Amino acid sequence: MIYRECGVFKTSYAADMALYRAPLAKVAVAAVAVFCVVVVPLGSNDHLLSLANLVGIAVVGAIGLNILTGFTGQISIGHGAFMAVGGYTAAILSARYGMPFWVGLIAGGALAAVVGTFFGIPSLRIKGLYLAIATLAAQFIIEWAINHITWISGGVQSTIYVPKPSLGGVLLNSERKKYYMILVVAALSYVFAMNLVRSRVGRAFMAIRDRDVAAEIIGVDIFAYKLLAFAISSFYAGVAGALFTYYLEIANYEQFTITVSVQYLAMIIIGGLGSVLGSVFGAIFITLLPIVLRWVVEGAWGLFAPPTSAMLDVLANLRLIVFGGLVIFFLILEPDGLYRLWRHVKDYFRVWPFAY
Amino acid sequence: MNQRWYEAFRGLTLMMAACMALATLATAATQEPIVLGGECDRTGPTQLVGVNLCHGVLDYVKLVNKKGGVAGRPIKYLEVEHGYEVPRAVEAYETMKGQGAVAMFDYGTPIVYALTPRHMADRIPGITPGFGRADSADGKRFPYIFPLAASYWSQGAAAMKFVLDDWKKAGKQPKDLKLAYVFYDNPAGREPIPTLERLAKQESFQLRTFAVPPPGLEMSAAALDIARRYRADWVIAHLFGRSPSVSIKELNKVGYPLNRVISLVWGAAEVDIDAAGWDIAQGYLGMQFAGVGQDFPVIQEIIKMYQEEGQAPPEPLQKVSVYYNRGVFNAALMVEAVRLALEKFGEPITGEKVRQGFESIQDFTLGGVVPPMAVTDEDHEGGGWVRIYQVKDRKWVPVTDWFTGYREVVWELVKEAAAKGE
Numbered sequence: 037m038i039y040r041e042c043g044v045f046k047t048s049y050a051a052d053m054a055l056y057r058a059p060l061a062k063v064a065v066a067a068v069a070v071f072c073v074v075v076v077p078l079g080s081n082d083h084l085l086s087l088a089n090l091v092g093i094a095v096v097g098a099i100g101l102n103i104l105t106g107f108t109g110q111i112s113i114g115h116g117a118f119m120a121v122g123g124y125t126a127a128i129l130s131a132r133y134g135m136p137f138w139v140g141l142i143a144g145g146a147l148a149a150v151v152g153t154f155f156g157i158p159s160l161r162i163k164g165l166y167l168a169i170a171t172l173a174a175q176f177i178i179e180w181a182i183n184h185i186t187w188i189s190g191g192v193q194s195t196i197y198v199p200k201p202s203l204g205g206v207l208l209n210s211e212r213k214k215y216y217m218i219l220v221v222a223a224l225s226y227v228f229a230m231n232l233v234r235s236r237v238g239r240a241f242m243a244i245r246d247r248d249v250a251a252e253i254i255g256v257d258i259f260a261y262k263l264l265a266f267a268i269s270s271f272y273a274g275v276a277g278a279l280f281t282y283y284l285e286i287a288n289y290e291q292f293t294i295t296v297s298v299q300y301l302a303m304i305i306i307g308g309l310g311s312v313l314g315s316v317f318g319a320i321f322i323t324l325l326p327i328v329l330r331w332v333v334e335g336a337w338g339l340f341a342p343p344t345s346a347m348l349d350v351l352a353n354l355r356l357i358v359f360g361g362l363v364i365f366f367l368i369l370e371p372d373g374l375y376r377l378w379r380h381v382k383d384y385f386r387v388w389p390f391a392y
Numbered sequence: 393m394n395q396r397w398y399e400a401f402r403g404l405t406l407m408m409a410a411c412m413a414l415a416t417l418a419t420a421a422t423q424e425p426i427v428l429g430g431e432c433d434r435t436g437p438t439q440l441v442g443v444n445l446c447h448g449v450l451d452y453v454k455l456v457n458k459k460g461g462v463a464g465r466p467i468k469y470l471e472v473e474h475g476y477e478v479p480r481a482v483e484a485y486e487t488m489k490g491q492g493a494v495a496m497f498d499y500g501t502p503i504v505y506a507l508t509p510r511h512m513a514d515r516i517p518g519i520t521p522g523f524g525r526a527d528s529a530d531g532k533r534f535p536y537i538f539p540l541a542a543s544y545w546s547q548g549a550a551a552m553k554f555v556l557d558d559w560k561k562a563g564k565q566p567k568d569l570k571l572a573y574v575f576y577d578n579p580a581g582r583e584p585i586p587t588l589e590r591l592a593k594q595e596s597f598q599l600r601t602f603a604v605p606p607p608g609l610e611m612s613a614a615a616l617d618i619a620r621r622y623r624a625d626w627v628i629a630h631l632f633g634r635s636p637s638v639s640i641k642e643l644n645k646v647g648y649p650l651n652r653v654i655s656l657v658w659g660a661a662e663v664d665i666d667a668a669g670w671d672i673a674q675g676y677l678g679m680q681f682a683g684v685g686q687d688f689p690v691i692q693e694i695i696k697m698y699q700e701e702g703q704a705p706p707e708p709l710q711k712v713s714v715y716y717n718r719g720v721f722n723a724a725l726m727v728e729a730v731r732l733a734l735e736k737f738g739e740p741i742t743g744e745k746v747r748q749g750f751e752s753i754q755d756f757t758l759g760g761v762v763p764p765m766a767v768t769d770e771d772h773e774g775g776g777w778v779r780i781y782q783v784k785d786r787k788w789v790p791v792t793d794w795f796t797g798y799r800e801v802v803w804e805l806v807k808e809a810a811a812k813g814e
Contacts, residue, residue: 081490082486082489082490083483083486083487083489083490086482086483086485086486087483087486090479090482090483094479131813131814132814183577183578183579183582189579190812190814191586191809191812191814192579192582192583192585192586193525193526193579193582193583194579195505195525195579195814196814197508197509197813197814200509209513211486284478284482284505284506284509285509286505286506286508286509288502288505288506288579289579290478290501290502290505290578290579291478291502291506295477323479326475326477326480327480327483330472330473343471344450345443345446345447345450345451345706345708346706348432348434348446348450348471348473349434349443351473352434352435352473352475353434353435355435355473356435356475
């Protein structure tokens with residue numbers, strides 16, 4: 037039977053840890069699955085699918101950063117660089133050694149995890165803004181290494197063309213086929229993260245985030261768990277970077293600059309720190325907002341006059357202003373992000389129409 | 393009675409025929425437009441280039457449409473702003489593809505990289521003047537990518553030819569030449585190094601490279617090194633954004649003669665000299681892949697077009713002609729390729745036909761805005777033509793005609809890159 041629970045009536049740990057808290061959740065998940073697997077790929081053209089693909093890649097990266105920053109409380113401005121590690125690993129394996137793309141994905145994630153753990157070592161001693169600067173160093177060091185070590189970059193241009201990914205003899209050469217590739221990876225990332233955060237490990241992460249000294253006293257091994265958080269988060273980053281590389285069929289470090297790191301931070305802050313679903317909301321918001329704003333602003337203007345160069349200048353900057361304004365608006369409206377907004381909506385309808 | 397019915401019937405038929413003829417005429421006049429696409433960067437790191445360059449593209453398309461379009465069909469140019477971000481550029485590409493663009497102008501090096509596989513898969517030619525990898529000049533390997541302008545390899549080789557010619561003219565031996573290459577430390581900045589290294593070996597001059605780390609605003613140590621320690625005879629500079637103006641100021645400060653400094657194409661615009669100061673920059677040499685200034689028939693036509701509308705010519709045209717003319721260059725080559733494609737293969741226009749249109753561009757100089765390039769199915773660069781300009785008083789003045797340098801060395805590198813296949 038489909039019904040909504042109207043309060044917290046958990047009587048066992050198992051119920052509290054359940055992935056589906058109410059029967060309706062199962063239906064909702066099934067609906068989302070049908071939407072993603074059937075409706076989106078069949079109902080969209082290449083243009084909309086390319087948007088879905090970009091969002092999918094951002095979702096993987098944002099979930100990864102949220103595990104580190106949102107759940108464990110360690111700020112990282114090196115996320116873009118960890119993505120670059122994954123991207124270049126995948127590119128080198130596929131372009132030079134002819135490895136299939138799934139090997140590249142896993143290897144990219146694994147090497148990024150190793151590098152991320154290494155750059156996570158300072159987190160054992162420093163916190164907060166100081167850690168942010170330490171991870172900023174990671175961003176610059178990795179960028180420099182990719183650019184200057186010829187074996188990695190493949191020459192002064194630092195770009196590697198990657199052959200089209202293929203799976204079981206099927207060449208993933210269209211937006212639609214790549215959509216399924218990205219969807220599977222994104223779904224796996226989401227399910228793993230959902231399970232991670234309700235496990236012993238996830239709870240240890242949250243204990244560290246809320247008060248590391250207290251966590252240590254109740255027996256959480258801070259050393260291991262902080263580094264584990266860096267490893268998992270960087271693994272996600274590496275997979276996202278590899279996915280982006282296979283999607284574009286080229287590895288280029290300018291896809292992974294500090295701007296990208298900051299954008300991912302923006303995604304999880306707007307989506308909701310410490311929420312897996314929030315990462316998805318944030319990824320959608322930050323990826324699509326500039327594009328949707330272009331449609332809206334230029335479409336609205338197009339009703340009055342054909343665009344001239346001077347107007348396009350104004351519109352481009354107007355869009356930046358609106359973007360900044362919306363980000364601030366959402367943060368003031370709900371500092372805990374879009375996820376909390378979503379929760380408010382859900383809570384309202386949970387008891388609707390008998391609110392009292 | 394019968395007669396009258398017949399008269400009425402005949403009148404009606406004639407009227408209908410006239411209406412139909414009018415309708416066909418009307419459709420002929422408002423034919424389906426040919427869609428061309430282009431990205432732009434009106435916000436973002438290279439915004440200073442974008443606002444001026446894209447203006448030139450739009451104005452040229454407007455001029456073409458005013459003159460009746462291409463083979464009677466108007467051009468619809470779709471500009472999509474991407475803010476120099478790769479994901480937004482992917483969306484921009486798909487937007488333009490969805491609207492049926494038959495050729496596109498890709499803006500920005502990372503964007504060119506990201507879109508290259510798409511152009512190849514969708515068989516839509518993309519032009520990338522001034523951006524992208526030098527080895528994409530290889531038309532056999534990248535059939536749908538058209539750099540059209542001189543690549544960084546060609547620019548490096550041409551700069552070297554200019555320097556060595558000048559050096560030999562003074563009666564000196566190449567082995568005594570001390571060349572300093574100062575570059576923005578990113579892939580685009582490093583790209584000419586293989587050319588220069590190969591030429592240093594071949595022509596046996598001395599070469600030393602000086603990397604300027606991004607954002608390239610601190611160069612006093614490098615300038616001092618170049619002028620006082622290394623005592624370079626010539627400097628080739630390859631810098632972007634704010635850094636060209638910084639290099640001019642710093643080299644001037646240490647007393648290095650600026651008429652021994654030659655900048656590649658992204659450090660040679662009016663805006664760079666504005667930032668450094670025109671008085672300081674006297675003698676500074678800059679390389680161009682499109683003509684500079686307003687003394688071209690096509691630019692005059694655009695000015696006239698504005699005057700007829702009762703407007704002053706736009707500011708980019710007057711003040712930043714280096715970038716504005718590059719925009720005209722981009723638009724003109726796309727339109728010319730479409731024209732050639734229609735002329736040779738007829739309707740319906742497709743990306744494949746436009747590609748062949750590009751590959752038959754020859755002797756299309758637009759009165760000097762475009763070099764005398766010849767694009768072939770092998771050479772998508774069209775020969776790698778450049779022209780050197782110099783800062784004199786408050787203007788960029790040409791000091792050479794269009795020329796190319798060491799093509800065999802450049803093509804050796806292109807072929808090696810193709811063999812490596814990365």
